[in-house]
Amino acid sequence: MKTINDFNFKDKKALVRVDFNVPQDATLKVTDNTRIQAVKPTIEKILNDGGSVILMTHLGRPKGKVSEEFSLKNILPEIEKVLQKSVKFCSDCIGEDAKRMSAELQPGEILLLENLRFHSEEESGDVAFAKQLADLGDAYVNDAFGTAHRAHASTAVIAQYFPSTKFFGLLMAKELEAIDKVLKSGEKPITAILGGSKVSSKITIIENILPAIDNLIIGGGMAFTFIRALGGDIGNSLVEVDKQTLALEILEKAKAQNVAVYLPVDVIIADDFNNDAERKEVDIYEIPDGWMGLDAGVRSRTLFHDVIMNSRTILWNGPIGVFEMSHFAAGTVALGDSIAKSTKLGAFSLVGGGDSVAFVKQFGYDDKVSYVSTGGGAMLESLEGMELPGVKAINS
Numbered sequence: 001m002k003t004i005n006d007f008n009f010k011d012k013k014a015l016v017r018v019d020f021n022v023p024q025d026a027t028l029k030v031t032d033n034t035r036i037q038a039v040k041p042t043i044e045k046i047l048n049d050g051g052s053v054i055l056m057t058h059l060g061r062p063k064g065k066v067s068e069e070f071s072l073k074n075i076l077p078e079i080e081k082v083l084q085k086s087v088k089f090c091s092d093c094i095g096e097d098a099k100r101m102s103a104e105l106q107p108g109e110i111l112l113l114e115n116l117r118f119h120s121e122e123e124s125g126d127v128a129f130a131k132q133l134a135d136l137g138d139a140y141v142n143d144a145f146g147t148a149h150r151a152h153a154s155t156a157v158i159a160q161y162f163p164s165t166k167f168f169g170l171l172m173a174k175e176l177e178a179i180d181k182v183l184k185s186g187e188k189p190i191t192a193i194l195g196g197s198k199v200s201s202k203i204t205i206i207e208n209i210l211p212a213i214d215n216l217i218i219g220g221g222m223a224f225t226f227i228r229a230l231g232g233d234i235g236n237s238l239v240e241v242d243k244q245t246l247a248l249e250i251l252e253k254a255k256a257q258n259v260a261v262y263l264p265v266d267v268i269i270a271d272d273f274n275n276d277a278e279r280k281e282v283d284i285y286e287i288p289d290g291w292m293g294l295d296a297g298v299r300s301r302t303l304f305h306d307v308i309m310n311s312r313t314i315l316w317n318g319p320i321g322v323f324e325m326s327h328f329a330a331g332t333v334a335l336g337d338s339i340a341k342s343t344k345l346g347a348f349s350l351v352g353g354g355d356s357v358a359f360v361k362q363f364g365y366d367d368k369v370s371y372v373s374t375g376g377g378a379m380l381e382s383l384e385g386m387e388l389p390g391v392k393a394i395n396s
């Protein structure tokens with residue numbers, strides 16, 4: 001893997017694609033700066049070499065139109081705060097100003113280009129647009145793991161203009177290593193915990209990871225499709241009726257590959273999808289009509305705990321209860337505790353995917369697991385075994 005550590009950036013202008021698609025509040029203030037913090041080592045390495053940095057990113061989905069709401073001006077103060085440096089700003093990512101400001105950039109300086117997605121050519125992967133961006137720098141660095149699953153002008157197409165000066169940034173390298181550490185070189189036993197709402201969104205992941213893992217814990221809303229397929233009464237719980245055969249096939253495949261599958265054995269049920277609904281705890285095969293399962297029960301939490309404590313490598317994607325409602329968060333919290341405990345005893349744990357990452361941050365588990373991915377869709381596609389366009393462009 002060719003990273004920025006293989007190059008000296010002295011007197012070079014590095015075009016660095018980052019993913020500063022950060023969450024903002026109603027006043028457009030950044031509410032979580034993790035993605036900015038995450039690329040600091042890459043920027044520092046280039047500046048310390050005596051180079052300069054031209055930052056390119058998208059923010060939101062402005063669909064090719066200029067808009068104040070999606071302007072990077074709104075997040076510039078947060079970027080300067082995190083990087084502890086002043087950052088120049090160009091109000092268009094291409095054109096005369098971008099050319100002039102890039103040409104005038106001195107070693108040690110940083111320039112931020114306005115939102116790439118103000119031009120529809122970014123998402124369509126337009127070659128001429130990619131060339132205009134490429135002309136601004138001497139080297140290309142991709143450190144935008146969160147956007148690596150998009151084949152856009154700045155994430156993939158641009159790389160062809162830097163045949164010998166294209167590199168992975170340090171975040172990108174760390175993310176790819178974390179996935180490899182689980183799926184290729186993980187210490188056994190390896191346990192994957194998959195939750196979330198739908199089986200259909202996790203099928204490809206399950207099929208791809210089965211050969212690499214020893215244990216598979218299936219929780220959350222997707223568990224009910226399996227339980228129903230196995231003959232259980234699931235009341236009004238979330239279910240994908242047309243995916244029951246697939247669920248049984250997955251169980252067969254797991255068995256054939258010697259992967260032990262753990263489904264919840266009990267469940268917290270509610271008479272409505274509502275935090276204040278009436279609740280009780282029942283066997284997962286005996287959910288009465290009119291009730292729905294919204295969290296893992298106490299026996300399930302213990303079952304999962306024992307598996308996790310006996311694991312040396314842990315992959316977690318998807319909450320095992322509706323943690324957004326406080327009365328149904330305990331199962332996911334218990335899972336977080338188990339993973340934290342196992343990690344403390346030396347296991348390697350990787351958490352990926354939008355909702356699970358939101359959970360670990362909100363509940364303070366981010367420092368208690370080995371690695372929290374900055375990618376949502378990119379992480380899921382990596383687990384599905386796809387070569388991400390942003391990765392392929394640097395490797396080829």
Ligand SMILES: Nc1ncnc2c1ncn2[C@@H]1O[C@H](COP(=O)(O)OP(=O)(O)OP(=O)(O)O)[C@@H](O)[C@H]1O
Nearest residue numbers: 196197198220221293294318321322353354355356
């Ligand atoms: N028993 C359940 N019934 C209904 N919804 C559930 C249940 N358990 C968990 N969920 C919900 O599943 C949602 C996440 O499901 P989704 O399929 O979106 O996962 P995901 O986005 O793939 O997860 P991630 O982003 O972590 O990969 C959570 O918001 C959670 O509230």
Ligand SMILES: O=C(O)[C@H](O)COP(=O)(O)O
Nearest residue numbers: 019021061146147376377
């Ligand atoms: O937040 C993300 O997942 C990335 O920044 C990609 O954003 P997109 O889904 O709008 O392409």
